[in-house]
Amino acid sequence: MKIVADENIPLVEAFFQDLGDILRLPGRQMRLEDVADADALLVRSVTQVNAGLLAGSAVNFVGTCTIGVDHLDADYLVAQGIHYASAPGCNANSVVEYVYAALCHLDINWLSRKVGIIGCGNVGGLLHRRLRAQGVECYCYDPFLTAEQNADLASLEAVLACDIISMHTPLTTGGPHPSFHLIGARELEQLKPGAVLLNCGRGPVIDNQALLKHLHTDRDLQVVLDVWEPEPEISQPLLARVALGTPHIAGYSYDGKLKGTEMIYQALCRHLAMEPRKTVSDLVQPLADNALTATAPDAWSAVKALIPRVYDIAADDHRLRELSAQSLAGSANFATGFDLLRKHYPMRREFHNYRVEGSNAETWLSTLGFQCR
Known part of the structure; x- marks a missing residue:
């Protein structure tokens, strides 16, 4: 064979x-x-x-x-x-941890926010369960689920009215509910001031040109994009305007x-x-030297300090922006570099590989997946 x-x-x-x-x-x-x-x-x-x-x-x-x-x-x-x-669900936990890392980087405590999730399959469903376990108010849009399968189902309009909107839908162009350009100019106008919009599913689910145009006028919207339209020839002007931009590695x-x-x-x-x-x-052998100590005055500070030690999402953002700068200067091919960032992506281990000691946020960290006493 x-x-x-x-x-x-x-x-x-x-x-x-x-x-x-x-x-x-x-x-x-x-x-x-x-x-x-x-x-x-x-x-x-x-x-x-x-x-x-x-x-x-x-x-x-x-x-x-x-x-x-x-x-x-x-x-x-x-x-x-x-x-x-x-391999359904193989990287669901990785993507959920990406969402947490992004919110920590933006200093957005999700416990005090309304969270909307678009697409509640393996990834969105896991994010929903983790958030609900922490008592977070959630609104979910997934036209393929029933209220028996997800008690927090809501309209797309209700999800877009949330403080945080996280997108995890696959890309479809046919059928009763196509996801291609599900979020366009009209939907972007519905977002509340200061909202956070994350897309870790498929790039074309958001109309990237409409998003770029919207960001010219809505300076309060914080956007996190791991997926783009198209890849690898993404819109570098859009990259320049998002709060966090990464090269399709949320599940990596x-x-x-x-x-x-x-x-x-x-x-x-x-x-x-x-x-x-x-x-x-x-x-694969278990991760060695996996003990972490977290000391902070409150639980949110502990979480915000600990997660970047395990996954430094800012480094992913920096590498993509550095590539863009080199491309604009004529010293690198952006599309080639985009794929190389994925090919040579640093090893990132998930939260469950780490033991946390000395923290006043054990319950919170345990819900996120860390090993706690």
Whole structure:
């Protein structure tokens, strides 16, 4: 068996080497000739998997180590009898921690704010449960859920009236509720003064040009964008105006990526009618030296000081802005640099890997996922 895999998928050899020969390639540069004689294709969201990539190839299994599948032409795969699998929920915790890190950086204590969530699947649903566990007032917009599934369902207008709006919807262009440009000029005008808008789902769910135009007049709106329209050729003028901008790495925790690899390994084993023989815990040692001490006059100060020690979101923002400055100066290609920031992303471990001692915010930190006494 020949397996072609995106070079950014971690532990590919460790998980898949017993199943076949592995060829690693840049995901955005995969071409028909690269996969013509492959039996299995392992990708991330940057690879468009369709007839243009697979026509006439030997591929009979496609696995994407991501929760989203909008980069897969599902109709084509089904018509060709090609089995495909994704990794739903693999990076949900990583994205939720990104939201917390962003709010800490902006000094926004979410306990005292109304939070709106657009899209309450694996990611938005986890964020909703964590916030509700802390007693946060939440409003959720997801037309595919019922009140029995989510007691905080509300209209889109009610969500847009919140203090914090966090977007976690997949990208869809058809069906009864398409998400493409769900947030445009009209919706942006509905945001309250001083609101915080975060998008960690898919870039085109927000009309980026409408957002840029809106930010020229609404200086109080604080925007956090991890996803853009389009990528990797994002709007650098928009980057200059957002409060935080990162290169589509909200779900890029090491733990989340490992979980994605493991889930696709399990899916390929099922496809081959084999029993999986490996797990992440077999291949990765627990984090050493994971003790943190948090001392602060109050719980919010403790949380705000501790989270950047585990995940420095400001560094992600700085790297993207530095790339933009180099691009505007003519010393770097922005699109290439955007992908390189993702390829060489520093290892980020999730909160549950760390033990916290000496804090007066144990209950709060425990709800966020930290190990506390």
